[in-house]
């Protein structure tokens with residue numbers, strides 16, 4: 001953590017923090033930082049396949065956190081878990097937008113009703129707790145203009161994006177009507193250590209990295225010119241930690257990404273070049289992906305810079321290198 005580490009250390013010392021989805025990529029990465037800042041961290045996870053829960057994600061802090069295996073849809077569990085907490089990172093989620101088309105009910109149960117459940121539990125027993133929500137760039141649907149600021153229209157193209165928009169509105173509603181301090185993030189494409197590596201449903205860089213590590217072919221849809229914004233996990237975790245420490249951002253929405261646009265083929269090219277392994281092939285867009293393509297995306301991060309004093313620090317090259325180092329060392333826990 002590099003932004004005012006002394007201030008954050010004082011802020012988080014002995015703070016009671018709950019992280020739902022805490023065994024996943026984003027939750028465990030935040031947990032690692034929070035433990036080093038002196039927070040008292042409880043992780044909740046339902047360990048549902050094929051999501052990204054992995055006990056190895058928290059191996060460096062296993063003795064310093066409490067792990068509770070439960071589901072955010074469970075009313076009684078949530079009531080007892082949110083009680084007495086100062087900060088809640090409510091990150092539990094079904095993360096695949098393609099799977100949400102196959103099973104929109106499961107997506108709504110977890111990504112909408114599960115979040116309503118946690119918010120209701122907080123309203124009843126923890127009305128002061130600050131709650132952070134991790135929405136997605138997919139909430140915007142078809143992109144009209146880049147870089148994308150918070151006021152860009154929301155036209156979700158999948159049940160995942162739709163439920164994220166609905167859940168985001170829950171967070172804003174609970175702030176507006178009940179005064180619960182909530183903060184909403186809409187995240188670009190995160191990647192880095194601690195993401196699941198078993199399927200290509202999310203964290204595309206991670207999946208391409210696996211293919212390259214195995215010397216396999218990376219297939220790119222279309223001409224590969226589509227632009228995306230890839231945010232390194234540690235930078236993202238830092239934005240969450242700064243937002244949770246600020247008293248001035250209740251009810252605010254932040255678009256969070258690197259602020260840098262990269263063509264898909266250049267991202268894949270960087271992986272092959274850095275690893276000196278793997279190869280790239282261009283294939284036609286499969287229909288099920290073309291239907292949900294949003295167009296080029298780059299995040300306007302000026303609001304997050306201004307209000308959180310946050311700036312991403314990790315270039316794509318550096319992020320790929322670090323991610324590669326991690327999986328080279330710990331491959332057996334992720335393959």
Ligand SMILES: NC(=O)c1ccc[n+]([C@@H]2O[C@H](COP(=O)([O-])OP(=O)(O)OC[C@H]3O[C@@H](n4cnc5c(N)ncnc54)[C@H](O)[C@@H]3O)[C@@H](O)[C@H]2O)c1
Pocket residue numbers: 020021022023024025026027044045046047048051052053054070071072073090091092093094095110114134135136137187188189190195196202203
């Ligand atoms: N990875 C991305 O591309 C991305 C992008 C934008 C937003 N997000 C959001 O960030 C959050 C965290 O995602 P991640 O990338 O760390 O994914 P992840 O799959 O690594 O982590 C999600 C965790 O939530 C847990 N979980 C799922 N349903 C649960 C439930 N009902 N109760 C308790 N735990 C449950 C899973 O077991 C998993 O450990 C999700 O809400 C996701 O929608 C992710």
